[in-house]
Amino acid sequence: MRNTRGVVIGGVGIVFTGIFFVVPFLFILLLASQDRVQSNELRFAWPRNFQLLQNIAQAFSSRDYLMVIAFINSVILTVVSVAAMVFLGAMVAYVWQRRPGRTTGAVGLLVLAGLIVPPAIVPTIWVLQKVGLFKTMPGLILIEIAYGLPFCILLFRAFIASVPRELDEAATVDGANPLQVFFRVIFPVLRSVMITVIILQSVFVYNDFQNPLYFLPGTQNATIQVTLLNFQSQFTTQYNLLFATILLVMIPPFVMFIFFNRKIVAGMAAGSVKG
Known part of the structure; x- marks a missing residue:
């Protein structure tokens, strides 16, 4: 019983820890793939126009x-x-x-x-x-x-x-x-x-x-x-x-x-x- 409870508590901790680190990374990835208009909304949403490579190229050329x-x-x-x-x-x-x-x-x-x-x-x-x-x-x-x-x-x-x-x-x-x-x-x-x-x-x-x-x-x-x-x-x-x-x-x-x-x-x- 104690072992089962420990496994459950450990699993919940791993899930929450994963969410804590994965969600910000996904947010960065999604906004980096959006166009300028959609990214200005700062919303956790799938990009309407996927343009990650274009954004990277434009970022470097702009600097x-x-x-x-x-x-x-x-x-x-x-x-x-x-x-x-x-x-x-x-x-x-x-x-x-x-x-x-x-x-x-x-x-x-x-x-x-x-x-x-x-x-x-x-x-x-x-x-x-x-x-x-x-x-x-x-x-x-x-x-x-x-x-x-x-x-x-x-x-x-x-x-x-x-x-x-x-x-x-x-x-x-x-x-x-x-x-x-x-x-x-x-x-x-x-x-x-x-x-x-x-x-x-x-x-x-x-x-x-x-x-x-x-x-x-x-x-x-x-x-x-x-x-x-x-x-x-x-x-x-x-x-x-x-x-x-x-x-x-x-x-x-x-x-x-x-x-x-x-x-x-x-x-x-x-x-x-x-x-």
């Missing part, structure tokens, strides 16, 4: 390649930021886990503070202006790294806690220095949790709207998410073009989720064994 530039900016931002998070997060987590002490304890407090303390926009802009990185891609990359690094460090540290210390000791006995121990012994072992970090942070940085809006203003440096806002302000009544563009923006994270959702769960579970 004078600005969407292409924005997509390239988003790819550069995501790749560089996530690569730095992986290497820096893994190294900091390794030292934090393997060499406990006052210094590493202070580092741990800073990492936890990075997760708890909310970001201060105005002081951050002032600092970027003083160092000459405001309205630049390197400045935004540093912001993304700073915001995402605490989570990466904690995830790597939880996984490293499950790695036997005998591996470090054996490599040290063989004559490896600390850098060789990390890159040749520990870093290859972090593959599962590394994939999780890459996928989660890539989706977060790619979909980030707030940081590019504040720290990288301007149409030429805009990322794909900020460009959607500019697109809507310029074509306030052409919702079919706006939703067609949104549909294209959703494709990369959606594809990553389809192919790597099991690896995300596996990486999160692997880091929860110890620590």
